[in-house]
Amino acid sequence: MVRQPYLKKGTWSHDEDQKLIAYIRKYGIWNWNEMPKFAGLQRSGKSCRLRWMNYLRPNIRRGNFSREEEETIIHLQKTLGNRWSAIAARLPQRTDNDIKNYWNTRLKKRIMGEKKNSSSATTETKSSMEENSSDADSSMMVDILLDYQIPTMDDFPELAVYATFST
DNA sequence: AAGCGGTGCAACCGCTTCTAT
DNA sequence: CATAGAAGCGGTTGCACCGCT
Incomplete structure (x- = not known):
């Protein structure tokens, strides 16, 4: 049995957001499962992907729907x-x-x-x-x-x- | 001011689909 | 063609916030 490294859950902090943005800006998206390690995030790849797709990605409009x-x-x-x-x-x-x-x-x-x-x-x-x-x-x-x-x-x-x- | 209930949203979970080997 | 791993998807949950009493 391989012990899973501790993975943080719950709301993302500003610092985590910045780390993810900075990493993706620099290296792009190559593998969601591996990325968090290199980006210095204790998150699952799934969590990173979701955060990026739903919140951090450019061109996202939030709030009031017309x-x-x-x-x-x-x-x-x-x-x-x-x-x-x-x-x-x-x-x-x-x-x-x-x-x-x-x-x-x-x-x-x-x-x-x-x-x-x-x-x-x-x-x-x-x-x-x-x-x-x-x-x-x-x-x-x-x-x-x-x-x-x-x-x-x-x-x-x-x-x-x-x-x-x-x- | 404090307690409570309702609401909205961010994020997780589990399953499915896609892709590479 | 079979299989494994990655990515995507939709349902659901948990919690912060807000208004009302």
Whole structure:
């Protein structure tokens, strides 16, 4: 039995963030399992990867989701299901974890509430709602989203320093 | 001011998929 | 083709924070 070295868990400190950023800037991403050792971090590769992908990576937008983003998430969740990474691929600068959290904590509740309301609503209200979100509209929306060109590093020249090791 | 409950988010866990040999 | 290791993914949990009483 090989004793596992002590691996820290829980919230990342500023110092750990800096170490990971500095290491990736210098050497890029080559092997998540080996990297933490060399970066001087007592973290699992998984933990480093998650931290980088969801928080430290450049081009990440955090906080308030716009109305458009909300609608996009709702539409895509409807058509793709809980495939958060696929949904995230259509929402530039948002991470799958962020989208998942946003869905679970806010949108799901809202959708549930709307469903309850619509099931008790008059048929008139229902039909007007259906006009607004017909299947045709939904599939058109999805087509548009699927055609969306995900920005590349070329779109962010000021971040060229990261270009050698993105994704 | 203190206690409490609800909320949101960061991070972990376990499983699946991908890739290299 | 089989296998092992790495990477990716989605569900879930734990905790910090905030507002209310």
